[in-house]
Amino acid sequence: xxxxxxxxxxxxxxxxxxxxxxxxxxxxxxxxxxxxxxxxxxxxxxxxxxxxxxxxxxxxxxxxxxxxxxxxxxxxxxxxxxxxxxxxxxxxxxxxxxxxxxxxxxxxxxxxxxxxxxxxxxxxxxxxxxxxxxxxxxxxxxxxxxxxxxxxxxxxxxxxxxxxxxxxxxxxxxxxx
Numbered sequence: 001x002x003x004x005x006x007x008x009x010x011x012x013x014x015x016x017x018x019x020x021x022x023x024x025x026x027x028x029x030x031x032x033x034x035x036x037x038x039x040x041x042x043x044x045x046x047x048x049x050x051x052x053x054x055x056x057x058x059x060x061x062x063x064x065x066x067x068x069x070x071x072x073x074x075x076x077x078x079x080x081x082x083x084x085x086x087x088x089x090x091x092x093x094x095x096x097x098x099x100x101x102x103x104x105x106x107x108x109x110x111x112x113x114x115x116x117x118x119x120x121x122x123x124x125x126x127x128x129x130x131x132x133x134x135x136x137x138x139x140x141x142x143x144x145x146x147x148x149x150x151x152x153x154x155x156x157x158x159x160x161x162x163x164x165x166x167x168x169x170x171x172x173x174x175x176x177x
Contacts, residue, residue, distance in 0.1 A: 048166030
């Protein structure tokens with residue numbers, strides 16, 4: 001499977017999505033590790049077997065073993081962090097913000113790859129999971145690495161098209177059964 005097979009599996013009514021997958025992933029200005037790590041992390045985060053099966057082999061082929069593992073780790077740790085920090089932020093009682101989280105997240109300190117790439121992947125997953133606190137934290141970290149807004153925006157562009165592919169394909173699978 002591949003990006004091309006994912007695009008080919010989309011129904012005709014999703015032709016805009018097919019074109020967006022081409023422009024956002026196929027014609028991306030990002031370096032390969034940042035791009036394919038983001039693709040893999042978001043494919044894991046959207047929880048769609050069809051999307052993960054389509055995109056994982058190409059991501060694995062384009063990433064080093066360390067980057068492949070780190071991208072999956074970004075999806076995993078952000079699945080936890082996004083729920084925890086979003087909930088803590090949304091609660092009316094602000095005292096929760098002063099409590100120690102008590103959750104292990106060591107991979108965020110030493111992801112085994114370039115720190116900016118890991119932050120980029122974490123930002124993309126946080127966009128999918130809707131955690132404003134995490135989005136702000138990862139955007140600030142990326143901006144401190146001199147990433148401009150156009151580059152940062154690529155993270156949530158990728159997240160949005162991977163999410164849309166997942167929604168579309170999963171809906172079509174249900175409707176076909």
